[in-house]
Amino acid sequence: MKRLWRFAAVLVVISLVGSNWFVHKPVEWRDTITANWPGWLRYHIERFGNACADYTDALGISGSDATVALPVYTSPHPFAFAGEPRIVAGGPAPTDIVVLRREAFVVGWSPSLRHPVWVAYRIPPTDNPYKLARPSGFTIDRTAPNSPRSADYTNSGYDRGHLVPNHAIASRFGKEAQRETFMMSNVAPQRPWLNQGPWADIERRAADDWPRRYGEVWVITGVVLSTNSPAAKVAGSINIPSAFYQITAALHNERLRICAVVMPQQISRNARPRCYLASIAEVERLSGLDFFWALPDKEEAEIEAMLPTRLWPSGLRGMVAIVKQRNGVYPSGP
Numbered sequence: 625m626k627r628l629w630r631f632a633a634v635l636v637v638i639s640l641v642g643s644n645w646f647v648h649k650p651v652e653w654r655d656t657i658t659a660n661w662p663g664w665l666r667y668h669i670e671r672f673g674n675a676c677a678d679y680t681d682a683l684g685i686s687g688s689d690a691t692v693a694l695p696v697y698t699s700p701h702p703f704a705f706a707g708e709p710r711i712v713a714g715g716p717a718p719t720d721i722v723v724l725r726r727e728a729f730v731v732g733w734s735p736s737l738r739h740p741v742w743v744a745y746r747i748p749p750t751d752n753p754y755k756l757a758r759p760s761g762f763t764i765d766r767t768a769p770n771s772p773r774s775a776d777y778t779n780s781g782y783d784r785g786h787l788v789p790n791h792a793i794a795s796r797f798g799k800e801a802q803r804e805t806f807m808m809s810n811v812a813p814q815r816p817w818l819n820q821g822p823w824a825d826i827e828r829r830a831a832d833d834w835p836r837r838y839g840e841v842w843v844i845t846g847v848v849l850s851t852n853s854p855a856a857k858v859a860g861s862i863n864i865p866s867a868f869y870q871i872t873a874a875l876h877n878e879r880l881r882i883c884a885v886v887m888p889q890q891i892s893r894n895a896r897p898r899c900y901l902a903s904i905a906e907v908e909r910l911s912g913l914d915f916f917w918a919l920p921d922k923e924e925a926e927i928e929a930m931l932p933t934r935l936w937p938s939g940l941r942g943m944v945a946i947v948k949q950r951n952g953v954y955p956s957g958p
Contacts, residue, residue: 636772643673648687648933677934681898682760687934690721690903694880699890700918703730704744705842705873707918715912716849717741724809726766727940728801729788731809732846735769737863739812741911742846743787759806765954768809776859777813785823785868786816787845792831812847813864814889821893822900823868824936825949826885829897830872833938833945838874838881845870848886848910865889871908871915872936880919882927883936886910894950898935904928 646654647670658666680686699705707730707778711717721741722733729745761782762774777784788810789880794802804810814823847865850856856864871884883906885900904915914923938945 645671681934684937690930690932691881696880706916709913717912726804728797747841765807765809783819784811789827817893826897834943838876842873886895903931
């Protein structure tokens with residue numbers, strides 16, 4: 625019996641190490657290797673591997689980051705690291721973007737889509753966060769052309785998805801800045817399982833875990849527009865994005881690190897954000913925007929081409945927070 629248990633333990637360890645190693649390989653490599661495998665086998669290896677990697681990545685013992693040396697750099701913009709996103713001619717981004725400036729963030733608003741195209745904000749570390757009650761509801765934004773009403777989302781099947789999150793802003797900048805996150809100019813339609821599941825996970829890491837480890841964190845969040853025609857809409861006029869992206873940047877120890885994820889609307893509530901890592905070049909292709917254009921050309925080209933194989937490490941405390949969130953916030957989903 626002891627020999628059997630020993631064999632089982634060795635098998636579990638090999639499975640953990642092997643599946644963890646597998647999910648850190650490029651998708652193209654995995655596609656080639658598994659071309660003749662049964663679909664269920666790859667599914668379970670990746671599911672097991674990603675579960676394990678979420679924690680080993682957090683501890684910094686697996687995976688790699690997109691990072692370049694950048695000893696001296698000051699962002700020219702107070703909220704958008706290395707400059708506000710620029711529209712790429714001929715790309716999918718709408719051309720009617722109106723920039724709305726708030727106390728603690730900036731919004732690239734589209735009157736035709738009736739939701740933001742992008743938002744940018746920064747999250748400084750804090751030992752004494754504000755602890756504010758959540759506002760009771762959302763308000764129309766009279767400064768945003770063609771702003772929807774909160775009631776337009778009622779019974780639509782979509783959440784009023786914050787692009788600039790309540791917690792990150794309220795905890796650092798106070799009540800007025802928090803109020804501005806509850807204006808309808810900061811909202812886009814998100815499926816409940818995306819908004820309340822993996823999207824909430826990545827927002828929490830950016831607000832709580834990463835500033836504690838890397839100092840000030842800069843975030844750009846935006847939408848990927850559907851290529852379907854006609855595009856799906858809420859209340860007949862609010863465009864429904866097909867996906868959302870979040871780009872996180874930080875300067876730490878004279879290095880710039882950047883991490884991006886792109887999450888589709890149709891996603892499991894207990895999906896792991898690490899499964900949706902993307903390069904900045906890929907986010908630019910999908911969004912039709914140019915990011916970090918104010919960086920030196922060499923560093924911009926280098927880091928935008930990199931595809932990280934992990935979310936940023938957050939240490940033991942961050943790993944414990946991941947466990948707590950998954951066990952306390954994520955009920956089982958499909």
